[in-house]
Amino acid sequence: MKNIQILLIIIGLFISCKQNPNQTVKSGELRGVISALIDYKFATPVKATIFIPQINKQFVTDSIGTFIIKDLPEGIYDLIISKNGFDSTAIFGYFFKGEDINLNDDLTSNKLFCCPNTIFDGHELFLYNPNGRNISSLNIATYFTYDSVKKDSIASFYFSDNTISDNDPLILMGLNPNLSRYDNNTFAISNNLNDKNIFLTFFSGGKNYISLSKLKGNGFNSGQRIYFIAYMDGAGRMKDKRTNRTMWLGLSLNSSNIVSITIP
Numbered sequence: 358m359k360n361i362q363i364l365l366i367i368i369g370l371f372i373s374c375k376q377n378p379n380q381t382v383k384s385g386e387l388r389g390v391i392s393a394l395i396d397y398k399f400a401t402p403v404k405a406t407i408f409i410p411q412i413n414k415q416f417v418t419d420s421i422g423t424f425i426i427k428d429l430p431e432g433i434y435d436l437i438i439s440k441n442g443f444d445s446t447a448i449f450g451y452f453f454k455g456e457d458i459n460l461n462d463d464l465t466s467n468k469l470f471c472c473p474n475t476i477f478d479g480h481e482l483f484l485y486n487p488n489g490r491n492i493s494s495l496n497i498a499t500y501f502t503y504d505s506v507k508k509d510s511i512a513s514f515y516f517s518d519n520t521i522s523d524n525d526p527l528i529l530m531g532l533n534p535n536l537s538r539y540d541n542n543t544f545a546i547s548n549n550l551n552d553k554n555i556f557l558t559f560f561s562g563g564k565n566y567i568s569l570s571k572l573k574g575n576g577f578n579s580g581q582r583i584y585f586i587a588y589m590d591g592a593g594r595m596k597d598k599r600t601n602r603t604m605w606l607g608l609s610l611n612s613s614n615i616v617s618i619t620i621p
Contacts, residue, residue, distance in 0.1 A: 529585070
């Protein structure tokens with residue numbers, strides 16, 4: 358009987374704590390400006406949509422790109438930003454403190470602490486026009502050659518036009534020629550040879566090349582034929598650490614031709 362009385366007291370204390378009217382959640386105003394990069398050069402505020410899945414609400418900026426979200430409770434949110442005709446961007450795991458704040462300023466000054474679930478590389482509140490520059494012709498050496506400086510065998514990529522003078526391309530690699538711009542709106546970064554797309558590009562001094570030792574170190578074998586395609590990559594990328602998904606921002610809609618090489 359005594360044990361039952363103690364248990365009832367503990368349950369009563371727990372309920373009273375849960376119902377404590379003095380425990381309030383802070384709320385505040387989150388504001389910012391969404392801009393678009395036209396041809397990867399000119400930033401212009403634009404009307405765009407912001408979706409927050411945690412509260413299942415969508416917000417639209419005004420004609421000059423400004424959004425104001427009032428009475429947002431303190432918490433951790435994902436912000437998915439989109440506009441017709443532009444690539445989407447996102448911020449994963451943004452910690453909102455329940456205070457009035459400008460998101461642009463917070464991301465600039467507090468990037469390492471505000472969004473622990475996001476790996477940033479680029480402008481987070483910028484949308485990119487995928488109708489920008491294109492790459493017309495990709496070439497690759499048809500065999501691997503030993504590089505005495507790198508102490509490795511490499512196959513180099515080069516382009517027959519001047520479209521990549523300002524921006525590095527993104528080169529997508531796979532085990533079949535059916536390479537696509539998106540795989541569920543992301544590119545797969547994986548060592549799993551069964552993945553549809555595998556991304557392994559290595560840069561050195563502005564040159565693009567693939568390393569034989571790194572290929573074999575990631576599970577590729579002699580005699581396999583691998584395929585490559587290039588896109589203009591005028592922006593950065595964002596990775597959601599929780600799901601290991603990467604969003605590639607600002608890729609051109611059009612690609613180069615597909616080239617291939619056999620691993621020696």
